[in-house]
Amino acid sequence: MSDDAVFLPRDLPLWQDAKPYLDVRNNDEHTIVAYGLARALLDQIPEADPAVVLPAVVLHDVGWKKIDPAHLLDAIDKKPGFEHLVREHEIHGVQIAREILRRHRPEGVDIEAVLAIIDGHDTTRHARSINDAVMKDADKGWRATLHGVRTISAWYGWSLPEFFDMLETRSNPNMLTPQGRALAEGITAAARAELQIGRYL
Numbered sequence: 001m002s003d004d005a006v007f008l009p010r011d012l013p014l015w016q017d018a019k020p021y022l023d024v025r026n027n028d029e030h031t032i033v034a035y036g037l038a039r040a041l042l043d044q045i046p047e048a049d050p051a052v053v054l055p056a057v058v059l060h061d062v063g064w065k066k067i068d069p070a071h072l073l074d075a076i077d078k079k080p081g082f083e084h085l086v087r088e089h090e091i092h093g094v095q096i097a098r099e100i101l102r103r104h105r106p107e108g109v110d111i112e113a114v115l116a117i118i119d120g121h122d123t124t125r126h127a128r129s130i131n132d133a134v135m136k137d138a139d140k141g142w143r144a145t146l147h148g149v150r151t152i153s154a155w156y157g158w159s160l161p162e163f164f165d166m167l168e169t170r171s172n173p174n175m176l177t178p179q180g181r182a183l184a185e186g187i188t189a190a191a192r193a194e195l196q197i198g199r200y201l
């Protein structure tokens, strides 16, 4: 699928500039999936602003490029001694995103609002605004998608039953909007059924 079938025209230049920073840890693919989920959530949550949420999704993980690849999984898994790397990817991400946003100055986009969401998207868990909540639900909702399941299971060597337990006990209940939770739980329920039928993955 071509990039312009996924991204709105306003966000395509941001995506092109973000891509060189997203070639670690499947972040490019993760970003595409999260962007799709965000668009679906935005259709259901009219009080959120697509001109803030969608650029934030495109740029939220560019900072991982600056983190030592040897410790990426330690950081995501919050292994003792590596938690600070999660915060560091946010700080680097804000710097990189600021450069990209100022280069393009996309029409109608509040650059500071986008940066505020990137800054803290993983280290704060609550909804700091409805735009923050939709961005976080799209980011975390990715875990339940086929791409998320495949990617995360491979990182940690989890079995599928272990993975679904994590989704149902730790990830889905922490979604921040009712729409995000329904989306994640619906995807998970369908995936569990496929697993039961024996055709999943």
Ligand SMILES: [Fe+2]
Pocket: 060, 061, 089, 121, 122
């Ligand atoms: Fe992140």
Ligand SMILES: [Fe+2]
Pocket: 030, 060, 061, 139
């Ligand atoms: Fe992410």
